[in-house]
């Protein structure tokens with residue numbers, strides 16, 4: 001009998017038709033010698049903007065640089081930016097690279113992100129707060145998102161969104177990336193869709209979009225091939241082949257998200273049955289289900305759970321996030337950790353994320369659930 005293959009948290013969703021289209025695209029790119037900022041990039045940006053429902057989308061080499069560009073455009077130098085402690089290192093590092101001073105917000109144990117009350121509290125504690133770098137953790141848009149956006153507006157705070165987890169996430173008909181002035185998506189290989197490496201900023205603001213085009217290309221405001229450097233930009237362009245890759249992925253993004261939803265819903269039913277606390281996404285029109293975040297039962301540590309699942313042929317991937325940013329060594333040395341974050345400290349190390357990919361079907365999801373039942377009942 002064939003041994004059953006382990007269920008892994010990563011799947012590259014590229015089928016035979018994608019391969020053929022990518023070979024053709026590569027030939028076209030080589031034939032024209034247009035390796036960057038050509039027709040694939042234009043088309044990818046147009047189609048991504050249409051998908052999200054914004055007037056503009058500008059591609060970059062990573063979401064990390066996309067976050068930094070958004071912050072630079074908000075002029076965060078020497079100003080305070082609120083950010084959840086439960087996020088990726090990149091979100092916080094981008095604030096520092098843009099010259100800002102991150103101040104962390106704790107999270108709510110139900111949503112794994114700050115609530116409106118955390119934002120209100122932050123503004124009381126930091127009256128000089130310039131704005132927020134919001135994060136749709138695991139692809140979940142906060143049930144408070146509309147209130148947070150209007151609180152920011154009425155208090156003169158900018159709101160920019162880290163949508164690295166949130167391709168295809170929609171709340172009340174609005175896509176992630178459309179609640180603030182702009183949102184940044186990641187196309188890193190493990191994300192809901194990929195361009196191998198890449199990022200995208202979406203916005204309705206035409207001036208903002210042309211400034212992003214300048215920042216990603218060494219600060220050339222007057223166009224890619226002009227000699228004047230006006231902004232302190234960098235080399236943050238996406239390749240034409242990355243854009244061709246992104247176009248194929250975008251064309252099937254809804255189908256990939258739908259397959260993730262099948263798996264996510266099986267997990268949710270199992271969590272309910274086993275009495276496992278998880279981050280609810282049922283208030284959303286659609287969730288990317290990049291991660292379905294759940295809390296381990298008291299008797300298991302995360303390391304023990306990972307080993308137990310591995311011995312059942314189920315590989316748990318990276319969680320979001322085992323170590324909150326205020327506890328990361330690099331941010332400790334920057335003296336950014338004055339406050340306490342009891343909820344993040346209590347729950348981050350206890351969260352776990354079952355494997356979820358667009359390559360999984362309900363049989364595999366059920367195998368994962370069987371493994372979970374066995375492990376949690378020990």
Ligand SMILES: Cc1ncc(COP(=O)(O)O)c(C=O)c1O
Nearest residue numbers: 062063064088090164186187188
């Ligand atoms: C929340 C979040 N923000 C930003 C990033 C950075 O994305 P990239 O690898 O495209 O720079 C990541 C990547 O994992 C992320 O998870």
